[in-house]
Amino acid sequence: MSEAKIMNRWCAVMGAILIQLALGAIYAWSVFTPSLIEAGWTKFQTQAVFSIGLVSFALSMVWAGKKITRWGPMRLSFMSALVLGAGYALAGLFGGTNFTALCIFIGVIGGAGIGLGYVVPIAVGMRWFPDKKGFITGLAVAGFGFGAMAWVKLAGAWGNMIETMGLSATFSLYGLLFCLIITAGAFWMRFPPEGWMPEGYHPETNSDAKNDAEEKNFSTTQMLRTPQFYLIFVTFTFSAAAGLMSIGLMKLYPMEALQGTGYSAEEASAVAGTAMAVFFSLANGLGRIIWGSMSDKLGRKRSILLMTAIQGATLLAFTSMAGNALLLYAGATIIGFNFGGNFALFPTITADTFGTKSVGQNYPYIFLAYGAGGIGGPLLGGTLGDINNFPLAFTICGTCCFIGAAAILMLKNPREILNANPEVS
Known part of the structure; x- marks a missing residue:
């Protein structure tokens, strides 16, 4: 493959941040809980949906890790977009304030969508930046944390979406936005060519990269x-x-x-x-x-x-x-x-x-x-x-x-x- 055909590695960073911004949805759950409590939910029920989401996230991430080399990071990212988007959209269309429905749509399906996508930006970023693994991984996962804050503020203080649109419509709109944002980032989720190294990075001579040169x-x-x-x-x-x-x-x-x-x-x-x-x-x-x-x-x-x-x-x-x-x-x-x-x-x-x-x-x-x-x-x-x-x-x-x-x-x-x-x- 010629050098001209190799993607600029900073495109992978942009894609990683976009994906992680959407995946931060799981930590935005707290913005929905006051409305659910007003609808008659107990505090335990609100935390049950969150806990189910975390378990589904972790377990589906293990499954995604097994598939990433076979299917490729881009395909897994597209799957993440569809599953996470569908989970929230279905929660809006059929869930509303129904506890069982939200456990399934947001907890199980939404959590699985996050798990499918979470490991992809990390794995892709490390391949493109063997010289800056820590910095690039930190930058990517920071999107996850800051994304949560953005989704909370959009539904609450900044956008007042829950107040003006209602809970169900907010779930559905979030599902659409998650799907679109992850899809946009997915186009840059690809590994570099085998044997590619960034300019100026020579593991065999660079003392800071000796572990990479000897890596198994x-x-x-x-x-x-x-x-x-x-x-x-x-x-x-x-x-x-x-x-x-x-x-x-x-x-x-x-x-x-x-x-x-x-x-x-x-x-x-x-x-x-x-x-x-x-x-x-x-x-x-x-x-x-x-x-x-x-x-x-x-x-x-x-x-x-x-x-x-x-x-x-x-x-x-x-x-x-x-x-x-x-x-x-x-x-x-x-x-x-x-x-x-x-x-x-x-x-x-x-x-x-x-x-x-x-x-x-x-x-x-x-x-x-x-x-x-x-x-x-x-x-x-x-x-x-x-x-x-x-x-x-x-x-x-x-x-x-x-x-x-x-x-x-x-x-x-x-x-x-x-x-x-x-x-x-």
């Missing part, structure tokens, strides 16, 4: 037989659980703590809401880009070690920070920043450890740790919250982050794994 690619079966997989999995589980627990309690706990230091209920609600909606959310998006970029310089293992250790220390200190507005904002920023870093660092350490070409197949299994953390963290926070012991939830999760840091510290260099597994090709 593990099959999923081979990866699952290594202790390194489980060390990464444990670290991701604890780090994700801590962040998701914090999301669930970031408003409730500070409201209680602030009122204990003299704030009125209204003042406490406003301060806690700002901590979550502004400081945590913005830091979550920026953390994906900045941690990803930093890891290109510091290395993935060192970056994850720092991220989890800082997160652990912040969570342990948070019980002393939640009752002071300025300290609360600082704590929310650090926790959100580190939580966002998970989504840039764990795909890239998967690629560094088990091979860039096989990251599309292998990362979905690592990502199951996020599902495990999504069950354990929020349930822990909710259970301890019901007995009025929010501080213990943060203390436990902070301790778990330090355990995760210890686990990643034991991770061997990829070349050591290869020497121990000479059959890997």
Whole structure:
């Protein structure tokens, strides 16, 4: 293939961001819950749809990882567009406020659509940017975080779509928009030609790229037989659980703590809401880009070690920070920043450890740790919250982050794994 026919690699970045902006739909679910509660839903029912969506997301991502090399990233992206769009459109046409219907259309079908598409921009971006894996992965997944904020604001404060159009029409319109945006990005979802390298990037001579020059690619079966997989999995589980627990309690706990230091209920609600909606959310998006970029310089293992250790220390200190507005904002920023870093660092350490070409197949299994953390963290926070012991939830999760840091510290260099597994090709 001639150089003139090779796609500009920055087109892949544009496509990745477009796709992830739409896939961030899953975190926009909270904007619909007040209307559903007004329609007679319980809080448990609203969270059940969200939980079903997360499980469907994680499981379908594993299936998509198995198909990406056979079907190609563009085809999987088109499937993601159709399934996610159909899920929300059907929710609008036939679901409305029916609990069972929304569990199926938004939870199962919508979640599957997100899982089909999520791994594609990550796998494609790493192939086009072997010299900037962390930065490009962070940039792509930042679209997921910022997209959620955009969809929330469009349906609520910015666009007032729910108020002016109603819930059903908003679901249907979102389905159409998701389908169109992902389809637009899908046209750029293609791998570079075999053996292609960016200009100026020479793994055989560039000391920063030696791992790429010596890189071997593990099959999923081979990866699952290594202790390194489980060390990464444990670290991701604890780090994700801590962040998701914090999301669930970031408003409730500070409201209680602030009122204990003299704030009125209204003042406490406003301060806690700002901590979550502004400081945590913005830091979550920026953390994906900045941690990803930093890891290109510091290395993935060192970056994850720092991220989890800082997160652990912040969570342990948070019980002393939640009752002071300025300290609360600082704590929310650090926790959100580190939580966002998970989504840039764990795909890239998967690629560094088990091979860039096989990251599309292998990362979905690592990502199951996020599902495990999504069950354990929020349930822990909710259970301890019901007995009025929010501080213990943060203390436990902070301790778990330090355990995760210890686990990643034991991770061997990829070349050591290869020497121990000479059959890997």
